[in-house]
Amino acid sequence: MSNGIPPRFDLPIPDRADIITDNVLKLAEATPNPRLRFIFQTLIKHLHGFVNETDLTTEEWMAAIQFLTRVGQTHTSFRPEMNTLSSVLGVSALVDALNNPVEGNATESTLLGPFYTDDTAHIANGEGIASEGKGEYMYVEGQVVTTEGVPIPGAIIDTWESDSDGFYDMQFSNRSHPDCRGRLQCANDGSFGFRAVVPAPYPIPGDGPVSELLLAMNRHNMRPSHLHIMVEAPGYHKLVTAFFPEGCKYIQSDSVFGIKKSLIVKLEHIDDEGETRKRGFPAGASFELMRLRIVMLTNEQFKSYRAKNAESKRTA
Numbered sequence: 001m002s003n004g005i006p007p008r009f010d011l012p013i014p015d016r017a018d019i020i021t022d023n024v025l026k027l028a029e030a031t032p033n034p035r036l037r038f039i040f041q042t043l044i045k046h047l048h049g050f051v052n053e054t055d056l057t058t059e060e061w062m063a064a065i066q067f068l069t070r071v072g073q074t075h076t077s078f079r080p081e082m083n084t085l086s087s088v089l090g091v092s093a094l095v096d097a098l099n100n101p102v103e104g105n106a107t108e109s110t111l112l113g114p115f116y117t118d119d120t121a122h123i124a125n126g127e128g129i130a131s132e133g134k135g136e137y138m139y140v141e142g143q144v145v146t147t148e149g150v151p152i153p154g155a156i157i158d159t160w161e162s163d164s165d166g167f168y169d170m171q172f173s174n175r176s177h178p179d180c181r182g183r184l185q186c187a188n189d190g191s192f193g194f195r196a197v198v199p200a201p202y203p204i205p206g207d208g209p210v211s212e213l214l215l216a217m218n219r220h221n222m223r224p225s226h227l228h229i230m231v232e233a234p235g236y237h238k239l240v241t242a243f244f245p246e247g248c249k250y251i252q253s254d255s256v257f258g259i260k261k262s263l264i265v266k267l268e269h270i271d272d273e274g275e276t277r278k279r280g281f282p283a284g285a286s287f288e289l290m291r292l293r294i295v296m297l298t299n300e301q302f303k304s305y306r307a308k309n310a311e312s313k314r315t316a
């Protein structure tokens with residue numbers, strides 16, 4: 001059924017490669033929304049440029065269509081293959097980097113990833129997020145502050161991590177309750193602490209079309225070990241980030257490009273009994289300590305940095 005939009009003008013008959021590109025661009029000019037028009041025109045330019053530059057064969061183009069079809073067919077809410085494709089091509093990290101420019105001493109953001117869920121354990125400051133047997137003990141403690149170092153009272157922290165085998169609780173079909181994830185409120189002086197486990201490196205799915213793409217490029221599919229943290233406080237820009245313990249063998253080859261230098265942290269091994277007891281671990285246990293200082297931007301700071309970044313791109 002025709003959508004009823006009449007032709008705006010007669011286009012040259014597209015009997016040459018360059019006329020095809022010109023005609024598609026000309027039609028995109030009619031897009032009423034200026035931002036959408038710019039996105040369509042740029043997409044067409046780059047897409048046609050890619051086909052021209054690679055002199056794409058019909059077989060290669062068909063293989064690409066079939067690949068994208070399989071990515072779509074594999075995608076479910078539990079297995080977000082489209083997102084994984086975006087991630088392994090670095091597009092997700094690039095969008096995050098452009099939208100969250102590095103500014104001053106603010107804590108840098110990184111990818112949310114597919115394992116965030118609102119179905120989490122609400123814990124008190126100082127309690128634990130992991131059940132017994134999930135891995136080597138880790139205690140995470142720190143403070144949430146402004147760029148001037150002033151404590152932000154009562155910020156809400158969401159945190160989630162893999163267990164010591166590299167699995168998130170959501171990956172277990174018999175999941176009955178949240179594990180290795182929790183939500184807590186910082187104290188009035190911005191301080192927070194919680195018991196956790198040392199996270200492990202883990203693979204992104206190794207059995208779908210995206211993993212075939214990685215194999216074709218001779219790339220591994222591992223992510224360095226990390227602890228996800230999301231922080232919200234009224235008046236402040238929501239921070240989605242993660243911290244990566246130093247020393248993981250995948251730290252310099254994150255398969256989804258989500259790591260940043262400022263997010264690598266050193267764990268400190270603590271076996272002092274007083275310290276262990278103070279943090280609620282069993283007697284005789286030792287633990288790794290992750291110390292964090294989380295610096296948040298106000299909404300106004302974020303807006304002005306983002307505008308400055310967009311402006312410098314326009315004038316570059």
Ligand SMILES: [Fe+2]
Binds near residue numbers: 115226
């Ligand atoms: Fe993760």
